[in-house]
Amino acid sequence: MKKKILMIYPETPVAYWSFKHILKIVGKRAAFPPLGLLTVAALIPDHYEVRLVDLNVSALKESDIIDADLVFISAMIIQRDSFERAVALCRSLGKTVVAGGAYPTGSYRNIAGVDHFVIGEAEITLPKFFSDYESGVPRELYSSREKPDMRTSPVPRFDLIKYGSYTTMSLQYSRGCPFNCEFCDIIEMFGRVPRVKDPGQFVRELDALYETGYRGPLFIVDDNFIGNKKRVKTLLPAIAAWQKRRRYPYMIFTEASMDLANDEELMDMMIDAGFNKVFLGIETPVRESLLLSQKGQNAGIKLLEAVERIQRKGLEVTAGFILGFDSDPPDVFDIQIDFIRRSGIPTAMVGLLTALPNTQMYRRLESENRIIKETSGNNTHDFDLNFRPRMDVEDLVRGYKKVISRIYEPSAYFGRCLSLMKRMPSGRFYAGAVTPRMILFVVRIFLFSLARQAFSSYGLRYLKYLAQAMAIRPAFFPKAVKMALFGHHFYKITQGIIAADDFSAYIEKIRLSLRKRAERIRLGRIEDIMRDLFSLDAALLEKRFIMKIQKKYRSLHKEFRQAVEDQLQRLGDEFRVYIEVMLQSLRRRFEPRMTEAAAVRELTLRFGEIKNRLKRRYRYLNRDFRSYFDGLFAFFDERVDTLIREFESRCEAEE
Structure with a gap:
């Protein structure tokens, strides 16, 4: 009986690249398939039965895990x-977990719960794992600096997924990049010598994909498709011939370096092969920042002219664009906005600089004692930088928010779409039937x-844009509509x-206010502690705090509420400190009257009224929001009950 392997691909949080708002419209569940796991699956020996669950497409059920002998997660x-x-x-459920991929490769020392790490390129490390596993002596870590010949890489197991769940399918041609960008982890993982597949091998992968029935966009995932121009020029004619025989079933896009603009022959060959889009790592128009980040290949190019060519x-x-380089000038935000406007690039992904593990930049910043923590990997949403930038952090975040607000303001976005249409030659929307x-x-x-x-x-502005698109290039109208959806x-x-960042700032303001008030109480600067105490329930649940917070929280899109969880948890912690300080102050001030039965009864009655009001109002909190404050109200009850018992005990002792 075959042993069973369950492969799990984790969920990707909402981000620019997740295309969540487009997926709903086109009836898809995810943008791209887990190509890495599909390739790993093809390397698993035939005597194993393999299943794959992509959490971006379907939920993970306990029965999926229970049925497996091994669980692979990338x-x-x-x-x-x-x-x-x-992993948890x-x-x-008592299953053996095997992990690999970019995150475990860079951070395996800090990851708990994984039995075996298979890191690096699977063509080298996975066979070693299976050899040891089947011999009963598997190690915790399998790693190798050896770079496999890409000609040994198998055809991905497309049979493990439903292609209809994805907007785009993916293939890989090469690994590695000849350049030396300081912030890039690709050259650390895959090296600086691009390794490529044979044209015939790549065509076989096209055949395998075609046989699934899929037709549509195809992403060649290479980080620099043209890293080895000589070899890619032998591949492109094979792709072109394959596409022509099948009437261009795939609209291909990929990633490339800026020197593509200087190779007319290469661009012509890409177009003949059915390429219609390319992602460029422009990063910044600031030459000093390009040089500092070791991206000299961009520093010597007139970037706007190259884009237009x-x-x-x-x-x-x-x-892609980056903000936060050490040599970024104070006006870098306006420079980026102006460059993007003039470039005619509708999809301009701007992110904050991130120090990724195992990069030259990370090692430099670590030596300068500027690393704060590990990165979340989300450089467009996470404003909590993992290193200390040269620029003031508040100025950097404020400037970043200004950039993304300006470039994705509808008029600005539609303007770039129209600029692109004017530059594109006729007949370049779709080459197929x-x-x-x-x-x-x-x-x-x-x-x-x-x-929508x-x-x-x-x-x-949207209707005006469509009218202008029809006037400029009627044949481009479908493309204009598609770009409008991306803009949405x-x-x-x-x-x-x-909105999520503004909410976090609002919570932080409340948190600091509570901290200051607690300090005033601790120092005895609030004379009427009883009055302050008996407004505590209002402070917790009425206009000043939680009810107002809930309203703002509910205004956030569900996909962004997770981003503010830490702030809400910290606010709850601050409330606990505030309550503790207030009750301790009350205890000190009430101590002379602890033996007065009437005073204790009055205090008990007042506390009972507060607790009852809290319980009634608590019921009106929404369930998802209420969970952040469950522990807070329980803490308040417990501390008050303890205090009352002490008062009553002292009073009884005196009697």
Whole structure:
């Protein structure tokens, strides 16, 4: 009987790249499949039965885990929370957990609950694990600096997923990048010598994907697809021939370095092969910051001209930008906004600089005693930097919020879309055959877009944009609608990011206010402690605090509420300190009257009234919000009961 392996891919939190708001519209569950796990699955010996659960697509059930002999989990840093929950559940059910991927590779020393770490590239380390496991002597850690020949990498196990759950499918051609960016962990994991698959091998993977029935966007996930230009120029004709034979079933996009703009032949070959989009790591238009981060390949290029050359060839440019470099000037935020506006790049992903583990930057900052903590991996949502930047943190975060607010303001976003359309040559929206299925899909997204955006707060700007798009390039209208939907996603995510941060700032303000008030009580600067005490229930539940907090909390989109959990927990802790200080102060001041039975009865009665009011009002809190304060009210009850018992005991002793 075959042993069973369950593969788990953790949930990716809401982010710009998650495309959550688009997924709902197009009826999909996730943007991309877990290509790494599908490749690992193909390396598992045939005498194992393999299942895969992608938590972005379906929930993990205990029965899935119970049925397995081994559980494999792979994760990126941004998936850490979901990864830890999955590991904890597997451990509670007594299962052996094997972990790999980017997050375990960089942080395995700090991860609990995993039995075996298989890190690095699986073509090298996974066979060693299975050899030891089947011999009954598996080690805790399997690691190797050896870089496998990509020609040994198998065709991914696409049979383990339902392609209809994803907007885009993925393949990999190469690993490694020839450049030396200080902040990048890719060169640490995969090296600086790009390793590639043979053209025939890659075509076989295209065949395998085609046989699943999938048609649509295809993402070649390489971090720098053109890292080895000579070899990629031997691949592209094979892809082009394959696409032409099948009437271009795939619209391909990938990631590349800026030097793509200087190679006309390469761009022409990519277009002939069906590429329509490329992601560029521009990072910043500030030359000093590029040089400091060891991204000299961008410092020697006129970036705006390079972007426009690529666009005019027929490749839409999406790009990544970073704020927080040591040499960023005070006006870097305005510089970034202006550059993005002039670039005609609709999808401009701006994030705060993050010190990733096992990077040159991390090691430098560590030597400078500037590392604060490990990163969450979410450089667009997490404003709590994991290192000390040269720029004032508040200025940096404020400037970042300004940038994302400006670039994803609908008028600015639609303006970049129109600039792109003017630059793109005719006929570059779609190279394949127009099928009834495609027409229905375009009609569907247009109707959804119209329903969501025409009646939104920016509805007039949206309708004006569509009219301008029709006037500029009628053939691009489906593309214009698709970009509008992306803009809606970016706009909603940006609003959510800023609202969550504003909420956190509001909670922090309350927390500091409570701390100051507790200090005044501790120092005896509040004379009427009884009056202050008996307004405590109002402070906890009425306008000043919790009811108002709940209203603001409920206004946050559900997907962003998790981001403020820590702040709410800290607020609860601050309330506990406040209550403790107040009750201790009351005890000291009431001590001379502890032997007066009438005074003790009055105090007991008043406390009883407070507790009853708290219980009644507590019922009106929403369930998801109430959970943050369950412990607080129990703490208040327990401390008050203890104090009353002490008073009553003293009084009885005197009598």
